[in-house]
Amino acid sequence: MHSTEIAALAYLQKKSVSEIEEYLNYGHALFEELGTLEGNFRTLVSRLKDYLLKNEIALITYWDEEYPEVLKNISDPPVSLFVKGNPEFISYNLFAIVGTRRISNYGKQVTGLFAKEISKHFVVVSGMAYGVDTVAHATCIKEGRPTLAVLGCGVDYIYPKSNEALYKKILENGCIVSEYLPWESPKKYTFVARNRIISGLSHGVLVTEAGINSGALITARFGIEQGKDVFAVPGDIFKSNSKGTNELIKSGAYLVSDPYEILEYYGFREHKKIVELSEDEKCILGIIEKAEGIQDAEDIANAISKSVPEILVLLTIMELKGLVYKSENGTYKPAL
Secondary structure (H helix, E strand, O other): OOHHHHHHHHHHHOOOHHHHHHHHHOHHHHHHHHHHHHHHHHHHHHHHHHHHHHHOEEEEEOOOOOOOHHHHOOOOOOOEEEEEEOHHHHHOOEEEEEOOOOOOHHHHHHHHHHHHHHOOOOEEEEOOOOOHHHHHHHHHHHOOOOEEEEOOOOOOOOOOHHHHHHHHHHHHOEEEEEOOOOOOOOOHHHHHHHHHHHHHHOOEEEEOOOOOOOHHHHHHHHHHHOOOEEEEOOOOOOOHHHHHHHHHHHOOOEEOOOHHHHHHHOOOHHHOOOOOOOHHHHHHHHHHHHOOOOOOHHHHHHHHOOOHHHHHHHHHHHHHOOOEEEOOOOOEEEOO
Protein backbone atom coordinates (compact mmCIF):
# COMPACT_ATOMS: atom_id res chain seq x y z
CA MET A 1 0.00 0.00 0.00
CA HIS A 2 1.07 3.59 -0.61
CA SER A 3 1.38 6.12 2.21
CA THR A 4 -1.73 8.02 1.07
CA GLU A 5 -3.78 4.81 1.20
CA ILE A 6 -2.59 4.08 4.73
CA ALA A 7 -3.41 7.63 5.83
CA ALA A 8 -6.87 7.45 4.25
CA LEU A 9 -7.57 4.09 5.87
CA ALA A 10 -6.50 5.40 9.29
CA TYR A 11 -8.73 8.45 8.87
CA LEU A 12 -11.85 6.72 7.58
CA GLN A 13 -11.83 3.73 9.90
CA LYS A 14 -9.86 5.18 12.83
CA LYS A 15 -7.42 2.27 12.66
CA SER A 16 -4.40 2.12 14.95
CA VAL A 17 -0.89 1.09 13.92
CA SER A 18 -1.42 -2.50 15.08
CA GLU A 19 -4.75 -2.77 13.25
CA ILE A 20 -3.31 -1.44 10.01
CA GLU A 21 -0.37 -3.84 10.29
CA GLU A 22 -2.94 -6.66 10.17
CA TYR A 23 -4.31 -5.15 6.96
CA LEU A 24 -0.83 -4.95 5.49
CA ASN A 25 -0.19 -8.61 6.30
CA TYR A 26 -3.39 -9.62 4.55
CA GLY A 27 -3.48 -7.14 1.70
CA HIS A 28 -6.28 -8.77 -0.29
CA ALA A 29 -8.62 -8.47 2.69
CA LEU A 30 -8.17 -4.74 2.86
CA PHE A 31 -10.69 -3.73 0.21
CA GLU A 32 -13.11 -6.49 1.21
CA GLU A 33 -13.33 -5.12 4.74
CA LEU A 34 -13.73 -1.56 3.56
CA GLY A 35 -17.22 -2.51 2.36
CA THR A 36 -19.43 0.48 1.81
CA LEU A 37 -16.56 2.84 2.60
CA GLU A 38 -14.63 1.72 -0.48
CA GLY A 39 -15.95 4.55 -2.67
CA ASN A 40 -15.10 7.14 -0.05
CA PHE A 41 -11.72 5.53 0.44
CA ARG A 42 -10.74 5.75 -3.23
CA THR A 43 -12.01 9.33 -3.48
CA LEU A 44 -10.05 10.40 -0.41
CA VAL A 45 -6.86 8.72 -1.64
CA SER A 46 -7.10 10.55 -4.96
CA ARG A 47 -7.86 13.89 -3.33
CA LEU A 48 -5.06 13.45 -0.81
CA LYS A 49 -2.43 12.61 -3.43
CA ASP A 50 -3.29 15.70 -5.45
CA TYR A 51 -3.46 17.95 -2.39
CA LEU A 52 -0.08 16.88 -0.99
CA LEU A 53 1.64 17.41 -4.32
CA LYS A 54 0.04 20.80 -4.95
CA ASN A 55 0.69 22.16 -1.44
CA GLU A 56 4.17 20.65 -0.90
CA ILE A 57 3.24 18.61 2.14
CA ALA A 58 5.21 15.52 3.10
CA LEU A 59 3.41 12.41 4.35
CA ILE A 60 5.31 10.03 6.60
CA THR A 61 3.71 6.86 7.88
CA TYR A 62 4.76 4.63 10.75
CA TRP A 63 6.36 2.19 8.31
CA ASP A 64 8.47 4.76 6.49
CA GLU A 65 12.18 5.11 7.22
CA GLU A 66 11.75 8.83 8.01
CA TYR A 67 9.28 8.17 10.85
CA PRO A 68 10.88 9.27 14.17
CA GLU A 69 12.02 6.29 16.20
CA VAL A 70 11.21 8.04 19.50
CA LEU A 71 7.58 8.35 18.41
CA LYS A 72 7.36 4.65 17.65
CA ASN A 73 8.07 3.95 21.31
CA ILE A 74 4.92 5.58 22.71
CA SER A 75 1.85 3.47 23.45
CA ASP A 76 -0.35 4.91 20.68
CA PRO A 77 1.84 6.37 17.92
CA PRO A 78 0.07 8.23 15.11
CA VAL A 79 -0.28 6.17 11.94
CA SER A 80 0.64 9.16 9.77
CA LEU A 81 2.43 12.46 10.10
CA PHE A 82 1.75 15.29 7.67
CA VAL A 83 4.66 17.71 7.58
CA LYS A 84 4.70 21.19 6.05
CA GLY A 85 8.07 22.90 5.89
CA ASN A 86 11.35 21.02 6.24
CA PRO A 87 10.55 17.42 7.35
CA GLU A 88 14.19 16.82 8.34
CA PHE A 89 13.60 18.69 11.58
CA ILE A 90 11.48 15.87 13.05
CA SER A 91 14.62 13.70 13.12
CA TYR A 92 16.59 16.29 15.16
CA ASN A 93 16.97 16.35 18.94
CA LEU A 94 13.68 17.87 20.04
CA PHE A 95 12.60 19.40 23.34
CA ALA A 96 9.07 20.52 24.24
CA ILE A 97 8.20 23.81 25.93
CA VAL A 98 4.52 24.16 26.83
CA GLY A 99 2.29 26.05 29.22
CA THR A 100 -0.79 28.15 29.74
CA ARG A 101 -2.58 30.14 27.07
CA ARG A 102 -3.27 32.85 29.68
CA ILE A 103 0.35 33.81 30.04
CA SER A 104 1.49 36.43 32.56
CA ASN A 105 4.45 38.79 32.26
CA TYR A 106 6.34 36.37 34.51
CA GLY A 107 5.46 33.52 32.15
CA LYS A 108 6.66 35.50 29.15
CA GLN A 109 10.00 36.21 30.80
CA VAL A 110 10.52 32.64 31.94
CA THR A 111 9.48 31.07 28.64
CA GLY A 112 11.64 33.46 26.63
CA LEU A 113 14.66 32.80 28.84
CA PHE A 114 14.39 29.01 28.65
CA ALA A 115 13.51 28.88 24.93
CA LYS A 116 16.48 31.09 24.04
CA GLU A 117 19.02 28.83 25.76
CA ILE A 118 17.44 25.45 25.07
CA SER A 119 17.11 26.25 21.36
CA LYS A 120 20.92 26.41 21.15
CA HIS A 121 21.01 22.62 21.53
CA PHE A 122 17.52 21.33 20.69
CA VAL A 123 14.80 22.14 18.20
CA VAL A 124 12.03 23.50 20.42
CA VAL A 125 8.62 21.85 19.98
CA SER A 126 5.32 23.41 21.01
CA GLY A 127 1.70 23.61 19.91
CA MET A 128 1.39 27.11 18.34
CA ALA A 129 -1.39 27.99 20.80
CA TYR A 130 -1.74 31.37 22.48
CA GLY A 131 0.48 32.11 25.44
CA VAL A 132 3.51 29.98 26.30
CA ASP A 133 3.51 28.14 22.96
CA THR A 134 3.57 31.38 21.00
CA VAL A 135 6.39 32.86 23.11
CA ALA A 136 8.45 29.66 22.78
CA HIS A 137 8.15 29.61 18.98
CA ALA A 138 8.63 33.36 18.61
CA THR A 139 11.78 33.32 20.76
CA CYS A 140 13.36 30.64 18.58
CA ILE A 141 12.51 32.63 15.46
CA LYS A 142 13.97 35.80 16.96
CA GLU A 143 17.18 33.93 17.78
CA GLY A 144 17.39 32.56 14.23
CA ARG A 145 16.82 28.96 15.32
CA PRO A 146 14.37 26.39 13.98
CA THR A 147 11.20 25.43 15.79
CA LEU A 148 8.53 22.78 15.27
CA ALA A 149 4.78 23.15 15.85
CA VAL A 150 2.45 20.18 16.36
CA LEU A 151 -1.15 21.13 15.58
CA GLY A 152 -4.50 19.80 16.71
CA CYS A 153 -5.78 20.38 13.17
CA GLY A 154 -4.44 19.94 9.66
CA VAL A 155 -1.15 21.56 8.69
CA ASP A 156 -2.97 23.85 6.24
CA TYR A 157 -5.56 24.95 8.80
CA ILE A 158 -4.11 27.88 10.75
CA TYR A 159 -5.37 27.90 14.33
CA PRO A 160 -5.61 30.27 16.05
CA LYS A 161 -6.03 32.51 13.03
CA SER A 162 -4.27 35.37 14.80
CA ASN A 163 -1.06 33.30 14.72
CA GLU A 164 -0.94 33.31 10.91
CA ALA A 165 2.23 35.45 10.85
CA LEU A 166 3.88 33.10 13.37
CA TYR A 167 2.80 30.09 11.29
CA LYS A 168 4.50 31.53 8.20
CA LYS A 169 7.67 32.33 10.15
CA ILE A 170 7.86 28.77 11.48
CA LEU A 171 7.70 27.46 7.92
CA GLU A 172 10.68 29.60 6.94
CA ASN A 173 12.98 27.74 9.34
CA GLY A 174 11.17 24.80 10.85
CA CYS A 175 8.06 22.77 10.17
CA ILE A 176 4.41 22.22 11.04
CA VAL A 177 3.34 18.67 11.96
CA SER A 178 -0.04 16.99 12.38
CA GLU A 179 -1.62 13.55 12.27
CA TYR A 180 -4.82 15.02 10.80
CA LEU A 181 -5.67 15.52 7.14
CA PRO A 182 -4.12 18.80 5.92
CA TRP A 183 -7.43 20.63 5.52
CA GLU A 184 -9.07 19.30 8.70
CA SER A 185 -10.38 21.79 11.29
CA PRO A 186 -9.69 21.36 15.02
CA LYS A 187 -12.02 19.60 17.44
CA LYS A 188 -11.89 19.67 21.22
CA TYR A 189 -10.46 16.15 21.45
CA THR A 190 -7.78 16.75 18.79
CA PHE A 191 -5.86 19.14 21.04
CA VAL A 192 -5.60 16.51 23.75
CA ALA A 193 -4.53 13.87 21.24
CA ARG A 194 -1.85 16.06 19.69
CA ASN A 195 -0.24 16.56 23.11
CA ARG A 196 0.98 12.95 23.11
CA ILE A 197 2.86 13.74 19.87
CA ILE A 198 4.49 16.86 21.34
CA SER A 199 5.87 14.84 24.25
CA GLY A 200 6.45 11.71 22.16
CA LEU A 201 8.75 13.51 19.72
CA SER A 202 10.75 15.16 22.50
CA HIS A 203 13.59 14.15 24.80
CA GLY A 204 12.00 16.18 27.58
CA VAL A 205 9.06 18.41 28.39
CA LEU A 206 9.28 21.77 30.19
CA VAL A 207 6.19 23.46 31.62
CA THR A 208 7.05 27.11 32.28
CA GLU A 209 3.70 28.38 33.58
CA ALA A 210 0.40 26.56 33.94
CA GLY A 211 -2.80 26.62 35.93
CA ILE A 212 -4.17 23.49 37.53
CA ASN A 213 -6.49 22.80 34.56
CA SER A 214 -4.03 23.76 31.82
CA GLY A 215 -3.72 21.49 28.79
CA ALA A 216 0.04 21.67 29.31
CA LEU A 217 -0.39 19.33 32.28
CA ILE A 218 -1.86 16.77 29.87
CA THR A 219 1.32 17.01 27.81
CA ALA A 220 3.36 16.56 30.99
CA ARG A 221 1.32 13.49 31.98
CA PHE A 222 1.81 12.01 28.52
CA GLY A 223 5.52 12.69 28.95
CA ILE A 224 5.60 10.85 32.27
CA GLU A 225 3.74 7.88 30.79
CA GLN A 226 6.16 7.82 27.86
CA GLY A 227 9.20 7.85 30.14
CA LYS A 228 10.27 11.37 29.18
CA ASP A 229 12.05 13.84 31.43
CA VAL A 230 9.54 16.37 32.75
CA PHE A 231 10.67 19.74 34.11
CA ALA A 232 8.68 22.57 35.68
CA VAL A 233 9.44 26.14 36.70
CA PRO A 234 8.08 27.04 40.17
CA GLY A 235 5.88 30.08 40.57
CA ASP A 236 4.14 32.32 43.07
CA ILE A 237 1.95 30.15 45.34
CA PHE A 238 -0.70 32.87 45.35
CA LYS A 239 -1.03 32.95 41.55
CA SER A 240 -3.47 30.58 39.81
CA ASN A 241 -1.09 30.36 36.81
CA SER A 242 1.49 28.70 39.05
CA LYS A 243 -0.70 26.04 40.64
CA GLY A 244 -0.16 23.57 37.80
CA THR A 245 3.62 23.84 37.68
CA ASN A 246 3.92 23.76 41.47
CA GLU A 247 1.74 20.65 41.55
CA LEU A 248 3.91 19.00 38.91
CA ILE A 249 6.97 19.60 41.07
CA LYS A 250 5.23 18.10 44.11
CA SER A 251 4.39 15.08 41.93
CA GLY A 252 8.01 14.49 40.98
CA ALA A 253 8.82 16.75 38.02
CA TYR A 254 12.30 18.25 38.06
CA LEU A 255 12.28 21.73 39.56
CA VAL A 256 14.30 24.12 37.39
CA SER A 257 14.94 27.82 37.84
CA ASP A 258 17.64 28.23 35.21
CA PRO A 259 17.84 26.84 31.65
CA TYR A 260 21.41 25.76 32.29
CA GLU A 261 20.10 23.18 34.74
CA ILE A 262 18.32 21.46 31.86
CA LEU A 263 21.31 21.78 29.53
CA GLU A 264 23.64 20.32 32.16
CA TYR A 265 21.15 17.48 32.74
CA TYR A 266 21.66 16.53 29.09
CA GLY A 267 25.44 16.86 29.30
CA PHE A 268 26.01 20.37 27.93
CA ARG A 269 28.31 21.33 30.82
CA GLU A 270 30.63 23.42 28.66
CA HIS A 271 27.81 25.90 28.22
CA LYS A 272 27.40 26.69 31.90
CA LYS A 273 26.70 30.37 32.48
CA ILE A 274 29.86 32.47 32.74
CA VAL A 275 30.18 33.72 36.33
CA GLU A 276 32.15 36.79 37.37
CA LEU A 277 34.54 36.02 40.26
CA SER A 278 36.04 38.36 42.82
CA GLU A 279 39.75 38.06 43.59
CA ASP A 280 38.97 36.31 46.88
CA GLU A 281 36.66 33.86 45.12
CA LYS A 282 39.32 33.10 42.49
CA CYS A 283 41.84 32.49 45.26
CA ILE A 284 39.49 30.17 47.19
CA LEU A 285 38.55 28.23 44.05
CA GLY A 286 42.24 27.78 43.22
CA ILE A 287 42.98 26.43 46.70
CA ILE A 288 40.08 23.97 46.57
CA GLU A 289 40.98 22.74 43.08
CA LYS A 290 44.66 22.24 43.92
CA ALA A 291 43.84 20.41 47.14
CA GLU A 292 41.32 18.19 45.30
CA GLY A 293 38.58 19.29 47.68
CA ILE A 294 40.29 18.26 50.93
CA GLN A 295 39.73 21.68 52.49
CA ASP A 296 37.38 22.96 55.16
CA ALA A 297 36.60 26.60 55.99
CA GLU A 298 39.37 26.80 58.61
CA ASP A 299 42.02 25.46 56.19
CA ILE A 300 40.98 28.00 53.56
CA ALA A 301 40.97 30.85 56.11
CA ASN A 302 44.52 30.01 57.16
CA ALA A 303 45.66 29.79 53.52
CA ILE A 304 44.54 33.32 52.59
CA SER A 305 44.78 35.06 56.00
CA LYS A 306 41.07 35.74 56.48
CA SER A 307 38.75 34.93 59.37
CA VAL A 308 36.60 31.81 59.28
CA PRO A 309 33.33 33.87 59.31
CA GLU A 310 34.55 35.82 56.24
CA ILE A 311 35.43 32.57 54.47
CA LEU A 312 32.03 31.04 55.28
CA VAL A 313 30.27 34.05 53.73
CA LEU A 314 32.41 33.76 50.58
CA LEU A 315 31.84 29.99 50.37
CA THR A 316 28.07 30.48 50.68
CA ILE A 317 28.12 32.96 47.80
CA MET A 318 30.22 30.56 45.73
CA GLU A 319 27.76 27.73 46.43
CA LEU A 320 24.90 29.92 45.20
CA LYS A 321 26.91 30.63 42.04
CA GLY A 322 27.31 26.91 41.49
CA LEU A 323 31.10 27.01 41.85
CA VAL A 324 31.63 24.81 44.90
CA TYR A 325 29.66 22.46 47.13
CA LYS A 326 30.07 21.18 50.66
CA SER A 327 30.57 17.42 51.00
CA GLU A 328 29.20 15.29 53.82
CA ASN A 329 32.51 15.41 55.73
CA GLY A 330 32.51 19.22 55.78
CA THR A 331 35.13 19.80 53.09
CA TYR A 332 34.55 21.87 49.98
CA LYS A 333 34.89 20.62 46.42
CA PRO A 334 34.69 22.32 43.00
CA ALA A 335 31.27 21.93 41.38
CA LEU A 336 32.53 22.32 37.81
